[in-house]
Amino acid sequence: MGCTELMFTSDNEQGISNGAVDGVLMTANFQEVELGRQLLTVLQEKQPDMPRMCMEFWTGWFDHWGDKQHQTWSLEGQYVTLSHTGKR
Numbered sequence: 879m880g881c882t883e884l885m886f887t888s889d890n891e892q893g894i895s896n897g898a899v900d901g902v903l904m905t906a907n908f909q910e911v912e913l914g915r916q917l918l919t920v921l922q923e924k925q926p927d928m929p930r931m932c933m934e935f936w937t938g939w940f941d942h943w944g945d946k947q948h949q950t951w952s953l954e955g956q957y958v959t960l961s962h963t964g965k966r
Contacts, residue, residue, distance in 0.1 A: 888933040892900065894920055905933035911959045935960070
């Protein structure tokens with residue numbers, strides 16, 4: 879017996895710099911173009927035979943009960959990030 883499913887971690891900048899778990903796909907979490915490019919480049923270096931993948935693309939941040947404003951980022955900024963992240 880053994881695990882036959884794809885296992886992955888969902889990491890921010892600090893998590894990726896801490897290293898990987900053997901046999902587990904590392905993925906990146908980010909919101910901005912430059913950080914996304916940096917993290918995906920690091921993933922390429924750390925696991926060259928694995929796909930580069932954004933697991934969590936942040937369109938906002940956690941809301942808290944009683945907050946007066948919903949915390950999101952502009953649609954334009956999200957579009958720029960998504961349209962440029964996958965380009966080499």
